[in-house]
Amino acid sequence: NAGVTQTPKFRVLKTGQSMTLLCAQDMNHEYMYWYRQDPGMGLRLIHYSVGEGTTAKGEVPDGYNVSRLKKQNFLLGLESAAPSQTSVYFCASSQLAGDEQYFGPGTRLTVT
Amino acid sequence: LAKTTQPISMDSYEGQEVNITCSHNNIATNDYITWYQQFPSQGPRFIIQGYKTKVTNEVASLFIPADRKSSTLSLPRVSLSDTAVYYCLVGDMSNTGFQKLVFGTGTRLLVSP
Secondary structure, three states: OOOEEEEOOEEEEOOOOOEEEEEEEOOOOOEEEEEEEOOOOOEEEEEEEOOOOOOEEOOOOOOOEEEOOOOOEEEEEEOOOOHHHOEEEEEEEEOOOOOOOEEOOOEEEEEO | OOOOEOOOEEEEEOOOOEEEEEEOOOOOOOEEEEEEEEOOOOOOEEEEEEOOEEEEOOOOEEEEOOOOOEEEEEEOOOOHHHOEEEEEEEEEOOOOOHHHOOOOOOEEEEEEO
């Protein structure tokens, strides 16, 4: 039982490049979330999903897209990376709305 | 959406009890109070959740007064490994409200020998 895993752990992009961050959970949770965390700030919700095939915008969705084609996976895409997207990205999952969220180890992304 | 206020940082020594207070003056009737812990280079980890009065689990207690305008996370006999950032979240646990939960900047707890 690995819980929530994220791939990759680190990544450096040049401005304008694209990439996809993968989140996988093995707890059969319905809800999945993507957050970003910047120095001196708390976590901010980017997008979330309440079930397979569904996605919705969170607090800071601009510049990101997501997909939930399989219940266990939640992908976060950056189509054209910008330096402002340099951050640590965390994925989380929970069984129900408001339940305890289980977080992954994070992906540290640097955009130069 | 209930705004929360926590101290930016706190210091303690091993073996002491630590109480971290969170203010949430405009908490709504349906809002719950949840605390998370985050170690450096890791994702947050759930500690405890409550609605009113007192909740206790194996790692912490959560005290919520009758007016629910504040709450206190109590960590008994802290150790060096409790050095972390602690987040207080207040929000509606419903299907329409959960996504408004906000992780603020948290309280950075430093436990010294």
